[in-house]
Amino acid sequence: MNNMRRMSLVSLLLALLFAITACSGGGNGSGSGSGKTLSIMWWGTDERHEATKKALDLYTQQHPDVKFKPEYMAWDAYWQKLPTLAASKTITDVLQMDAAYLQEYVSRGQLEDLSDIDLTGIVDPGVIENLKIGGKLYGIPLSQNAQGIAFNKEDLAKYGIPLPHKDWTYDEYFQWAKDARAKLPEGKYPIGDTTSWDGFNYYQTSMGKPPIMADGGKTFTLDKDLFMKFYQTYEQFRKDKIVPPADQAASFLENDPQADPMASGVVMTRGATTGSVSALEQLMPGKVGVVNMPTGPSGGGWAQSTIFLSVSANSKNKEEAKNFVKWFVTDKEAGKTLGLTRGIPINPEIYKELEPNLEAKDKLGKEIYDQSVDKALPFYSPAPGFTEWVDAYKKEMDAVTFGQQSLEQAFDKIDKLGKELAAKAGN
Amino acid sequence: MVAETKTTAEAEKTRRAVRKRIKTGDTHLAGYIFISPWLIGFLLLTLWPIAQSFYLSFTDYSLLEDPVWVGTENYVNIFTNDSTFTKSLGVTFLFVLFSVPLKLFFSLLVAMALNQKLKGMNLYRTAIYFPSLIGGSIAVAALWRNMFGLDGYINQVLAWFGIQGVGWISNPDTSLGTLILLNTWQFGSTMVIFLAGLKQIPQELYESAAVDGAAKIRRFISITLPMLSPVMFFNLILGVIGSFQTFTSAFIITKGGPVNSTYVYALYLYEKAFKHYQMGYASALAWILLAIVALLTIVNFAASRYWVFYESEGGGTK
Numbered sequence: 001m002n003n004m005r006r007m008s009l010v011s012l013l014l015a016l017l018f019a020i021t022a023c024s025g026g027g028n029g030s031g032s033g034s035g036k037t038l039s040i041m042w043w044g045t046d047e048r049h050e051a052t053k054k055a056l057d058l059y060t061q062q063h064p065d066v067k068f069k070p071e072y073m074a075w076d077a078y079w080q081k082l083p084t085l086a087a088s089k090t091i092t093d094v095l096q097m098d099a100a101y102l103q104e105y106v107s108r109g110q111l112e113d114l115s116d117i118d119l120t121g122i123v124d125p126g127v128i129e130n131l132k133i134g135g136k137l138y139g140i141p142l143s144q145n146a147q148g149i150a151f152n153k154e155d156l157a158k159y160g161i162p163l164p165h166k167d168w169t170y171d172e173y174f175q176w177a178k179d180a181r182a183k184l185p186e187g188k189y190p191i192g193d194t195t196s197w198d199g200f201n202y203y204q205t206s207m208g209k210p211p212i213m214a215d216g217g218k219t220f221t222l223d224k225d226l227f228m229k230f231y232q233t234y235e236q237f238r239k240d241k242i243v244p245p246a247d248q249a250a251s252f253l254e255n256d257p258q259a260d261p262m263a264s265g266v267v268m269t270r271g272a273t274t275g276s277v278s279a280l281e282q283l284m285p286g287k288v289g290v291v292n293m294p295t296g297p298s299g300g301g302w303a304q305s306t307i308f309l310s311v312s313a314n315s316k317n318k319e320e321a322k323n324f325v326k327w328f329v330t331d332k333e334a335g336k337t338l339g340l341t342r343g344i345p346i347n348p349e350i351y352k353e354l355e356p357n358l359e360a361k362d363k364l365g366k367e368i369y370d371q372s373v374d375k376a377l378p379f380y381s382p383a384p385g386f387t388e389w390v391d392a393y394k395k396e397m398d399a400v401t402f403g404q405q406s407l408e409q410a411f412d413k414i415d416k417l418g419k420e421l422a423a424k425a426g427n
Numbered sequence: 428m429v430a431e432t433k434t435t436a437e438a439e440k441t442r443r444a445v446r447k448r449i450k451t452g453d454t455h456l457a458g459y460i461f462i463s464p465w466l467i468g469f470l471l472l473t474l475w476p477i478a479q480s481f482y483l484s485f486t487d488y489s490l491l492e493d494p495v496w497v498g499t500e501n502y503v504n505i506f507t508n509d510s511t512f513t514k515s516l517g518v519t520f521l522f523v524l525f526s527v528p529l530k531l532f533f534s535l536l537v538a539m540a541l542n543q544k545l546k547g548m549n550l551y552r553t554a555i556y557f558p559s560l561i562g563g564s565i566a567v568a569a570l571w572r573n574m575f576g577l578d579g580y581i582n583q584v585l586a587w588f589g590i591q592g593v594g595w596i597s598n599p600d601t602s603l604g605t606l607i608l609l610n611t612w613q614f615g616s617t618m619v620i621f622l623a624g625l626k627q628i629p630q631e632l633y634e635s636a637a638v639d640g641a642a643k644i645r646r647f648i649s650i651t652l653p654m655l656s657p658v659m660f661f662n663l664i665l666g667v668i669g670s671f672q673t674f675t676s677a678f679i680i681t682k683g684g685p686v687n688s689t690y691v692y693a694l695y696l697y698e699k700a701f702k703h704y705q706m707g708y709a710s711a712l713a714w715i716l717l718a719i720v721a722l723l724t725i726v727n728f729a730a731s732r733y734w735v736f737y738e739s740e741g742g743g744t745k
Contacts, residue, residue, distance in 0.1 A: 083701050087490045108489070108704070250597035250685045251577040258578060388703045399686045402599055 036320050039069040042096035043078035045255065045279040048341040055337045059327060066320055074255075086110050091312040093321045097139045099306035100381045103216070107384035111138040112311040112318055117326050122347050127305060139308025140325045143275060143343030146292075146303035146376065148368035150272035150280055152262055153289035159183045161190075164269075164291040166371050170203060173294035174233055180268065181242045192252075192267050193234060193243040195397035197382070197390055203230050205377050206296030212418070217383030220422035222415050231400070231407050238401065246401040255279045262288075274369045275307060275343035278361035290364050292371040303369055303376035307342050340365055385425060389417050484710035494707065501711035512712070514687055515695040521603060522691060523670040526610040530666055531659065534614035538621035539651075552622075559615020568609075568679035572596060575605050575680075596681050599688035606676045606689055617662050624658030625651070653736040660735045664727055671720050692716055 042052060049072045056068045071092065073081070079101065085091045091110060105111050113136045119128060123141055131137060149164065156163055161180045168176070173191075180190035194200070201212050203226065210221045237243045244266060253259035254270070261267040263283035272280055272290065281288045293301030309325040311318055328334060335350030340362040345351045358366065382390050396410040459466065484501060486494035505512050541552050561567055574580045575595035582592030595605045632650050641649065652659075674693040677683055683690035683698075696716070700709035 083704070087701060087704070247594040247598040247685070248577060251594045259576070391698070391702070395684070395687055398684065402686050404599070404686055 035065045035067055036317050037067045037069055038094055038317055038320055038324060039071070039092035040094040041071040041078070041082075041092040043073055043075045044096075044341065045074075045276070047278065047282075048072075051338050051341045055328070055334045058331075058333055058337060059324060062331075066324070089314045091314060093312055093315040093317050094324060095310055095312060097308040097310040099304075099308075099379050102139055102308065102310075103133065103381055104384045104387065105310075106133050106138050107216075110313055112313045112315065112321075114138060114140060114311060114322065114325070117322055119326070119329070122330055127346070131305065131308075139310045140329060141305030141346050142307045142309060142329060143305060143340075143346050144303070144369055145274045145306045145343040146369040146372040147271065147273050147301045148277075148290050148292045148372055149269050149294075150262065150277055150364075151269045151289050151291065152265075152284070152287055154287040155188070155265070155268060156180075156289075159185075161268075163289060166292060167295050167375055168291065170206065170294045170296055170300075177237065177242050178240075181240060184268070186241075188266060188268065189244045190242055190268050191237075192261055192270055193238065193246070193249045193401060195394050195401060197393040198380075200227065200230055201380055202293060202300060203296070205380065206294070206298050206300040208296065208298045211378075211380040213380070213383040213386055213422075215383075217385055217425035218422055220418040222411070222418060224411060224415075227411055228407060231397075235400075235407065246398070246403075249401070250398070255283070257283055272368065273306075273343070274365040275341075277364045277368060278340065281361040281364055286360070288364060290368045290371070292368070292375060295375050299375040299377045301372045301376055302379040303372040304379055305346060306379055344369055383425065386418075386421055389414075389421055392417055480710040480713060483707050484714050486707040488706040488710075489704045490706055497707070501708050502715075504708070505711060505715065511687075511690070511695060515690050515692045518603065518688070518690055519671060519673075519692040522607060522610075522673060523667060525604075526607045526670050526673075527663065527666040529607065529611045530614055530617060531662055533611050534618035534662075535621050535655075535659075537614060538618045538625055541618075541622055542625045556615050556619065559613055559618075565675065565679055568676050571605075571609050571676070572680045597685055599684075599686045602681050602685060602688045606673075606680065609676050609680075610670065610673065617666065620658055620662055621655070624655050628654040656735040657737060660727075660731050664724060667723055667727065668720055671716065671723075 040056070042048070044052075052072065053070060056070060060067055069092075078096075082091070082095070082101075086105070086108065097105065097111070102111075115132075115135075115137045117137075117140065119140070127141060128137060131139065131141060151164060153163060159180075161183050162176075164173075164176060177190040184190060197212065204221075204223055205211050207223075207226055209223050209226065210219070212222055213220060234243060238245070243249070244261075248266070249261075251259065252261040252264075252267075254261070255263075255276075258264060260270075260280070260283060262270045262280065270280075277288065277290060295301070309328055311321040311325065315321055329345075329347050329350075332350060332353065335345055335347065335353065338345070339354060340358070344366060345354065393414050396405070396413050399405045400407055400410045483494060485496060485498060487497050487500075488494035537555060541548065541555065545551070558567075576582075577592075577594035577597060579595070581595065585592040593601055595601050628651065632654070633646055636646050636650060672693050673691055674697065677689045677691045677694045678697070681689040683694050692712070693716075696709050696712045699705045699712060
């Protein structure tokens with residue numbers, strides 16, 4: 001009897017301890033009472049954070065039973081955090097997605113199929129069709145976006161350097177940089193160095209060659225002649241101080257008031273997108289001009305939707321989440337609140353209302369888009385399973401800029417790894 | 428004779444009591460219950476994951492699909508076809524080789540300074556130990572990044588003296604050194620252990636040595652060092668283990684770069700697991716790290732026979 005009581009006491013204690021030590025995690029937007037809490041996460045600048053939070057408040061006003069648990073951060077932090085959330089299957093109910101990562105997350109089964117959301121009259125059907133992966137839509141496009149180049153028009157004028165013109169070719173781009181070098185004082189550089197895969201992919205595709213990764217990673221094309229030509233140009237540029245030295249380039253941090261390559265006054269140009277150029281304009285008001293990416297015989301740059309809202313495949317509030325993402329691109333009030341913080345709104349009616357009151361920083365974004373759209377190539381993203389290769393590319397090319405290995409060596413390693421991964425994807 | 432009977436009777440009594448306790452099962456039960464919060468935590472949150480990671484190291488596992496058994500393929504690949512493995516191991520060895528002795532030396536120095544009898548010494552101790560409380564944190568790593576940046580404070584100070592600084596963390600030649608410096612600066616807990624060790628050394632030894640005419644340096648070499656050697660050994664073991672696992676500073680400050688110059692082993696492991704989703708491969712990397720650290724610890728223990736002095740063993744000429 002005594003024994004029995006003791007045993008039950010022990011089991012009770014154990015049970016309690018289990019309850020205490022067991023994970024108290026989860027908390028993934030579980031509903032309380034009649035109301036639901038949607039967790040949502042996005043990356044961006046402060047301006048985008050503030051606008052989005054206001055839009056969330058607006059939704060809660062219109063739908064009092066839905067509340068939000070927002071998380072927002074900068075681009076780098078976002079893509080560091082998301083994989084860990086994916087690994088533990090705790091991605092937020094709603095999340096912002098980028099075209100560069102969409103395929104990867106779809107291939108890992110992390111995103112919910114959103115094909116049944118009716119976007120007639122809100123998003124161009126052609127755009128929707130283009131975005132489908134395997135016939136299904138995994139992200140609601142939020143905006144028209146484009147890649148271009150921003151330049152410091154004030155400094156260029158000051159040193160008597162002609163401003164870049166629309167549809168400039170790669171040859172003109174390189175020549176412009178050489179000419180500008182001669183006119184710029186020491187410590188200032190006309191253009192930045194490039195070591196990441198996309199910089200070369202723009203070049204390769206504009207010259208009429210296929211993108212480096214195609215067919216979901218099964219086809220891998222790294223054109224050696226173009227590769228050598230492109231990077232030998234930059235090798236010479238490093239010697240001639242047309243691009244900043246490698247250790248200085250490594251310490252740049254975009255959109256940081258002191259460390260931004262352009263806002264710090266060190267480099268005259270840098271890449272900018274429709275959705276991000278306003279942050280640069282705010283760092284150096286009135287000084288930013290824009291032009292489209294350098295072009296080749298096939299065109300150059302891209303102009304399309306690259307920012308999406310997706311719903312987690314593991315969400316417990318899928319219906320609420322879908323209703324919300326549709327509202328996000330439909331509601332006029334929301335459109336006004338969000339403005340151009342994610343590029344040009346995808347919904348033409350919302351953009352029409354915003355157009356008369358655009359500020360200078362927003363006009364720049366529109367200008368990048370308008371300049372890019374007629375020569376634009378598709379947006380090429382890394383194929384699923386190629387994150388490793390993307391990292392390796394940058395590291396090998398960094399090693400070249402620091403003079404630790406030759407261009408030839410870097411090419412061999414990058415090409416070998418790419419072919420290995422393509423063979424793997426083919427199986 | 429009488430006394431003997433009494434002893435037997437007493438022994439019999441104890442035996443019976445023990446037998447009874449074994450029957451009712453409460454010999455150690457209370458003890459287990461008391462340690463159960465720790466025990467359960469250890470079994471569920473440490474031992475189980477360790478066992479799982481061992482199993483996973485023989486699989487191909489992307490987290491989202493079920494693990495596929497691949498035998499020793501991961502290990503074979505790591506040792507025969509992975510230049511990043513070799514590179515990151517090299518970087519880590521370099522880090523350990525410099526940061527461990529530097530930290531030991533520096534914290535001993537500080538501990539000896541703080542062992543002086545001065546007015547308000549407790550205040551100094553607190554003040555010097557305080558930064559170590561936050562030393563390993565992300566905030567300090569971020570601070571370090573700003574200090575050692577190309578336009579950071581360090582270079583601004585150097586500029587006063589007309590020295591053109593380099594981008595300490597953006598230059599592959601200096602980046603690892605900067606991280607070693609940061610690691611050395613986090614001397615707090617090592618220093619506290621040294622300080623406790625120093626306080627244990629009997630004052631008489633110094634006094635009699637002084638009477639015999641031993642100078643300060645002689646006293647340090649002949650008394651302080653041998654008497655402190657067990658503490659030194661302890662700090663060495665912990666330092667080696669900790670340095671092999673170094674992660675935060677490389678992750679936050681340099682992200683392994685530039686050009687892999689600070690791509691330490693733990694960072695490689697992390698990226699394999701959470702960036703490239705190769706959990707099986709990452710687990711294999713973790714087990715290799717464990718084996719390396721265990722091996723070095725064994726070597727350290729074996730070597731300790733020749734330089735660590737335990738008073739309890741009588742000292743003598745050992």
